[in-house]
Amino acid sequence: MIPLVVPELAGNEARYLQECVTSGYVSSAGPFVGRFEREFAAQLGAEHAVACASGTAALHVALRLLGAGPGKLVAVSDFTFIASANAISYTGADMLLVDSEPRTWNMDTELLHDEVVRRARNGGRLPDVIEIVHVLGHPADVEPLLELRNRFGIPIVEDAAESLGASWKPGPQVGTVGDIGCFSFNGNKLITTGGGGMMVTGDVVIAAQARHLINQAKAAEDQYIHDTVGYNYRLANTSAALGVAQLERLADIRRAKARIASRYASWLRDLPVSRPPHAEWAEPSYWLYSVLLDDPRDELDDVVAAGVDSGVQFRRLWPPIHRQAPYEEAERLGGGVAERIYGRGLSLPSSAGLTENEQYATCTKLRSILNSPIIKNMGANAR
Ligand SMILES: Cc1ncc(COP(=O)(O)O)c(C=O)c1O
Numbered sequence: 001m002i003p004l005v006v007p008e009l010a011g012n013e014a015r016y017l018q019e020c021v022t023s024g025y026v027s028s029a030g031p032f033v034g035r036f037e038r039e040f041a042a043q044l045g046a047e048h049a050v051a052c053a054s055g056t057a058a059l060h061v062a063l064r065l066l067g068a069g070p071g072k073l074v075a076v077s078d079f080t081f082i083a084s085a086n087a088i089s090y091t092g093a094d095m096l097l098v099d100s101e102p103r104t105w106n107m108d109t110e111l112l113h114d115e116v117v118r119r120a121r122n123g124g125r126l127p128d129v130i131e132i133v134h135v136l137g138h139p140a141d142v143e144p145l146l147e148l149r150n151r152f153g154i155p156i157v158e159d160a161a162e163s164l165g166a167s168w169k170p171g172p173q174v175g176t177v178g179d180i181g182c183f184s185f186n187g188n189k190l191i192t193t194g195g196g197g198m199m200v201t202g203d204v205v206i207a208a209q210a211r212h213l214i215n216q217a218k219a220a221e222d223q224y225i226h227d228t229v230g231y232n233y234r235l236a237n238t239s240a241a242l243g244v245a246q247l248e249r250l251a252d253i254r255r256a257k258a259r260i261a262s263r264y265a266s267w268l269r270d271l272p273v274s275r276p277p278h279a280e281w282a283e284p285s286y287w288l289y290s291v292l293l294d295d296p297r298d299e300l301d302d303v304v305a306a307g308v309d310s311g312v313q314f315r316r317l318w319p320p321i322h323r324q325a326p327y328e329e330a331e332r333l334g335g336g337v338a339e340r341i342y343g344r345g346l347s348l349p350s351s352a353g354l355t356e357n358e359q360y361a362t363c364t365k366l367r368s369i370l371n372s373p374i375i376k377n378m379g380a381n382a383r
Contacts, residue, residue: 002349019241028235048202051240061199068088076095076098093128097330102277137287139163157178160183161197185197267359288350300345311365312362
């Protein structure tokens, strides 16, 4: 089976893990955590980085620190993985789901901007925090959000879980323009620590508060004194050891992903598929190469099933958050674009270690699946 996306552990991962075992530092104390934070911040050009247990944990703490909580409203992208929304729920805040724009598949930030201005004029409820997600490796258009922050003081959390290394041209990198940027090192991400996350911020006070909250809000070292309800969200030294090794290879991984994207673009040219977005002002990181199937006769579930039969793992994109059971009642702005992306979107194998032969085989199989009269008939029957 050619998998959708698996980690590449071809560098110093085993060596650094062995160092953890040899030194005995296999839990949250140990030198790799601080080293991972420093090297990650340096890579991004960020002032501070705080490692934590997962991308979801990073989002939860970031939202809480920026004021999300009961009675507050957080605006978030409708088209995203559910963790972006769950982190808001953990704080007790309400959410406003904002549709995507077709240019980037990310939040339609003009739509949100105009809605906030309209609400401000009419005395309506404004978001207290905006959580902008950079999906699938492509930066969102944040200009309208920066204007909202200047005008109304609404802070911004960037959910950059899927977009490490992506940037606006000629800079900066995603995760560094909001008040807090959050990343995930889950097994399928650009770099992995097995499981883990990172918050980055330019604010030394926020960084200190984040460190405090992820460590059970411990008020004093070596004493069981806690000044608020904190979390056990620290990253283990063993995970950070993997992170340091992976970070050393980030540039190679990004180059491999870009090569994969350009091969797909050329090898799928003759098929009825639309390429993933690439705005002229963006430098994507091509986390997961995802296309839209243009021919309505190609039923997505049938294509995925035919892929499994022929040894290739394709995967559908996420249903919009407004379709997920816990969030069906959430307030929303639009939703039709997110629906369309979900209705036609398919992710293709995108591991950094995907060989040229595997990728060629993937394209050949997709070509025969899409041209298959069986699939087209299955689609027709389903309708
Ligand atoms: C957009 C987005 N946000 C948040 C997360 C959560 O990260 P984690 O799995 O590390 O908790 C993920 C991925 O899993 C994601 O894709």
